[in-house]
Amino acid sequence: MRKYLTLLRVNLEDALEYRVEAAIWYLYDLLPPVVMLLLWLAIYEEGQGLAGFSLVEVVTYYLGMVVLRSLLTTHVEWAISYDVRMGYLSRYLTRPVNVWGVWLAGELGWKVVRLLWLAPTLALALALLGPQLAFPPLDGLQLAGLALSLALAFALGFFLKLNLGLAAFWLIEIEGATWLYEAAVFLLSGAMLPLEVLPDPVAALARLLPFQYLYSFPATVLLGRVEGGALLAGLLGQVAWLAAAALLARLAWPAALRQYEAVGG
Amino acid sequence: MAPSIVVEHLSRYYRVYRKQPGLLGSLRGLVHRQYADVRAVDDVSFTIEQGELVGFLGPNGAGKTTTLKVLAGLLHPSAGQVAVLGFTPWRREAALQRQFTLVMGQKSQLWWDLPPIESYLLNQALYDIPEPTFRETLAELADLLDLEPLLHIQVRKLSLGERMKCELAAALLHRPRVLFLDEPTIGLDVVMQKKMRDFVRAYNQRYQATVLLTSHYMDDVKELCDRVLIVNHGKLVYDGRLEAIVARYADHRVLVAAFEAPVARQALAELGEVLAWDPLRATLRLPRAAISERAALLLERFPVADLAIQEPQVEDVIRQVFGEA
Numbered sequence: 001m002r003k004y005l006t007l008l009r010v011n012l013e014d015a016l017e018y019r020v021e022a023a024i025w026y027l028y029d030l031l032p033p034v035v036m037l038l039l040w041l042a043i044y045e046e047g048q049g050l051a052g053f054s055l056v057e058v059v060t061y062y063l064g065m066v067v068l069r070s071l072l073t074t075h076v077e078w079a080i081s082y083d084v085r086m087g088y089l090s091r092y093l094t095r096p097v098n099v100w101g102v103w104l105a106g107e108l109g110w111k112v113v114r115l116l117w118l119a120p121t122l123a124l125a126l127a128l129l130g131p132q133l134a135f136p137p138l139d140g141l142q143l144a145g146l147a148l149s150l151a152l153a154f155a156l157g158f159f160l161k162l163n164l165g166l167a168a169f170w171l172i173e174i175e176g177a178t179w180l181y182e183a184a185v186f187l188l189s190g191a192m193l194p195l196e197v198l199p200d201p202v203a204a205l206a207r208l209l210p211f212q213y214l215y216s217f218p219a220t221v222l223l224g225r226v227e228g229g230a231l232l233a234g235l236l237g238q239v240a241w242l243a244a245a246a247l248l249a250r251l252a253w254p255a256a257l258r259q260y261e262a263v264g265g
Numbered sequence: 266m267a268p269s270i271v272v273e274h275l276s277r278y279y280r281v282y283r284k285q286p287g288l289l290g291s292l293r294g295l296v297h298r299q300y301a302d303v304r305a306v307d308d309v310s311f312t313i314e315q316g317e318l319v320g321f322l323g324p325n326g327a328g329k330t331t332t333l334k335v336l337a338g339l340l341h342p343s344a345g346q347v348a349v350l351g352f353t354p355w356r357r358e359a360a361l362q363r364q365f366t367l368v369m370g371q372k373s374q375l376w377w378d379l380p381p382i383e384s385y386l387l388n389q390a391l392y393d394i395p396e397p398t399f400r401e402t403l404a405e406l407a408d409l410l411d412l413e414p415l416l417h418i419q420v421r422k423l424s425l426g427e428r429m430k431c432e433l434a435a436a437l438l439h440r441p442r443v444l445f446l447d448e449p450t451i452g453l454d455v456v457m458q459k460k461m462r463d464f465v466r467a468y469n470q471r472y473q474a475t476v477l478l479t480s481h482y483m484d485d486v487k488e489l490c491d492r493v494l495i496v497n498h499g500k501l502v503y504d505g506r507l508e509a510i511v512a513r514y515a516d517h518r519v520l521v522a523a524f525e526a527p528v529a530r531q532a533l534a535e536l537g538e539v540l541a542w543d544p545l546r547a548t549l550r551l552p553r554a555a556i557s558e559r560a561a562l563l564l565e566r567f568p569v570a571d572l573a574i575q576e577p578q579v580e581d582v583i584r585q586v587f588g589e590a
Contacts, residue, residue, distance in 0.1 A: 002390050002393075003390045003391050003393075005390075006386065006387050006389075006390035006391075007387065007390070007391075010376060010379065010383055010384075010386075010387050013379055013383060014376060014378055014379060017378040017379065018378070087372060088372070090334075090337075090339050090367070090369070090372065091372070091374040093338065093339055093357065094337050094338060094339065094357075094362060094365075094366075094367045095362055095388075095391050095392070096359035096362040096363055096391060096392060096393075097391050258341055260339070260340075261279070261340070
């Protein structure tokens with residue numbers, strides 16, 4: 001365990017070396033929901049509603065999305081494809097350490113830095129928007145559900161991206177695949193629009209895919225829109241997709257390592 | 266004692282895609298690709314005892330690095346058996362990983378944006394090195410390699426020589442018993458190369474460590490390695506003492522003579538092949554067995570002012586071996 005804590009610390013120090021870079025990546029999490037919120041504010045001024053969301057709920061949804069994106073977005077596929085393409089994977093494969101653990105520690109290091117930016121943003125937003133927010137009081141079960149759904153969403157995102165990263169062992173270059181993945185997340189995860197406002201066929205597609213469990217489901221828990229059986233069903237959906245993604249990665253891993261050619265040097 | 270490294274009939278092939286030239290070839294490659302196996306390592310066998318310092322020689326692409334990568338567990342072999350300290354390297358068991366190290370002159374294991382000490386602390390955690398041992402080893406390495414002033418400077422700001430020293434220290438903190446060094450002196454100036462060599466030798470002697478080293482600098486090999494493995498086109502073409510191969514291939518010696526008075530080329534040619542000549546100076550190539558007899562004749566017949574018999578250059582011998590295979 002100490003190995004991974006040290007890895008986390010070194011990654012954190014590394015991320016802190018790149019203050020500007022970290023700030024720019026934070027904007028990547030921050031700006032889209034803010035832009036969407038401004039768009040919806042304009043629409044509400046025209047007097048149009050949004051699929052049963054009140055204006056207060058819309059503001060809350062996108063603020064929640066800022067938080068969720070900062071907490072849950074992972075880019076582990078980037079680290080993997082870099083390590084594979086440049087041959088840096090070798091330095092971990094020759095040392096007594098679990099390589100997935102190395103990648104996870106790398107993600108968490110950057111995550112902590114992201115939180116350093118999120119905290120003041122959130123404080124500012126709450127100070128400005130306080131009265132216009134509607135965070136409903138959650139009961140103990142819903143709070144536990146929220147914590148669990150956040151943890152599962154992060155793990156699911158990590159394993160989906162891990163699989164994407166493993167593709168780099170064969171494809172070497174995975175920018176295209178990553179772009180496709182991000183497009184699917186953009187549309188089908190609830191990150192840009194609540195799934196309720198999507199056209200029916202698109203919403204139906206979203207319900208078949210794992211992306212809804214990354215943002216949409218934790219957001220609905222946060223907004224107190226699910227409880228009881230629906231909450232449990234959502235959590236089980238997350239667990240099922242997580243298990244599938246983890247199993248796929250587990251199966252692909254030995255083959256990926258055989259494929260690895262330790263380039264360079 | 267069991268040998269450190271046993272390699273039996275090791276082969277490693279790479280599949281490469283043979284692209285047809287031109288755009289048409291690229292389009293063809295979209296639907297149908299021709300693959301060919303390249304034999305990077307082809308039926309190589311050798312054994313290295315504990316404490317040996319062995320040089321691994323061969324031209325670029327001969328299969329040296331591929332062999333090292335198999336030994337370090339990075340590549341699965343296509344055929345053959347390998348044991349390092351009794352372990353199968355590509356199973357990547359921690360018990361083996363704690364006992365060897367791989368240094369690639371062209372690949373850094375240090376964190377680029379952090380000072381070396383951070384990478385050292387990380388290695389301490391990864392290898393579970395107890396604090397007192399870690400301090401002792403680091404102090405020792407810092408002393409031998411002059412690291413003290415470098416420990417707290419970001420790696421990206423170090424010179425290549427400084428970085429390589431830090432690199433080597435990082436690789437040795439866990440006191441490995443087996444060292445795979447892939448061109449550890451590449452790009453270093455002669456002073457720095459010498460330092461690295463002295464250090465490798467000192468480490469080898471102090472810890473009875475087994476060292477397998479590749480280098481394109483013949484001085485590294487001459488000074489460090491009693492035994493060399495020479496590979497070419499994936500095959501092991503020589504395994505033995507460096508002097509033995511030099512003696513075997515260098516059946517001639519080069520003699521350089523300076524004269525007090527002009528000497529005719531024709532007259533010199535009776536002694537041996539004249540490689541270079543001007544009236545006051547000549548270079549002759551003579552059979553090794555006859556060298557003293559011919560030198561005596563030279564002194565007897567000509568007004569010799571100075572005479573030198575040159576040792577054969579290891580580089581020349583190795584080039585000859587590479588050329589033949």
